[in-house]
Amino acid sequence: MKEREAKEAKALEMFKHLKEYVGKEVTCTYWWYGEKEEETADLVELSDFAYVQIGIKDIPFVSNGIAIIEIDSTDGKVLYANPYIEYAYNRMKEKDVDLAKEKVFGKRIVELEKKEREKEYKRK
Numbered sequence: 001m002k003e004r005e006a007k008e009a010k011a012l013e014m015f016k017h018l019k020e021y022v023g024k025e026v027t028c029t030y031w032w033y034g035e036k037e038e039e040t041a042d043l044v045e046l047s048d049f050a051y052v053q054i055g056i057k058d059i060p061f062v063s064n065g066i067a068i069i070e071i072d073s074t075d076g077k078v079l080y081a082n083p084y085i086e087y088a089y090n091r092m093k094e095k096d097v098d099l100a101k102e103k104v105f106g107k108r109i110v111e112l113e114k115k116e117r118e119k120e121y122k123r124k
Contacts, residue, residue: 007106015048018071018079022046026079027072028054031089033065043071049101049109052080062101065090 027040041055051060052071060066062082067089071080084103091097094117102110 005106005108007104008109011105011109012048014080015046018043018046018052021073021079025074026054027074028052028059028068029070029072030059030066030068031085034088034090036069036088049105049113062097062104064092064094064097067091067100 021043022045023042025041026043027038029036029038031037039054039057039059041057044053044055046052049061051058051063052068053059059068061068061080062085067085068080068082069085070078070082072078082104085100089100091100098110098114101113
């Protein structure tokens with residue numbers, strides 16, 4: 001399996017495990033425009049490669065200025081981790097965000113997202 005495929009498969013496995021905790025309390029640690037934040041509440045929902053909803057807050061896995069570092073269960077199990085996010089993450093340029101996403105999710109996921117963005121731009 002190529003490294004890129006391995007990254008995607010590993011992420012999918014984390015999402016699958018994370019979905020087992022929907023409705024349960026979790027703690028999400030993330031960068032919010034260069035500031036480290038923490039949210040503890042019930043995991044309401046998640047969208048693979050996109051975001052989690054913890055309590056009333058939607059938090060993207062990797063986006064403009066925002067990136068999740070880790071999501072843990074109340075008993076300390078690491079449910080999701082992104083070891084590639086740099087300290088004080090605050091990437092704002094689309095290409096820089098895509099590079100950050102590629103490190104954790106793989107190139108194929110980033111290419112699919114780019115195609116979706118292109119479709120949206122064409123509709124406007």
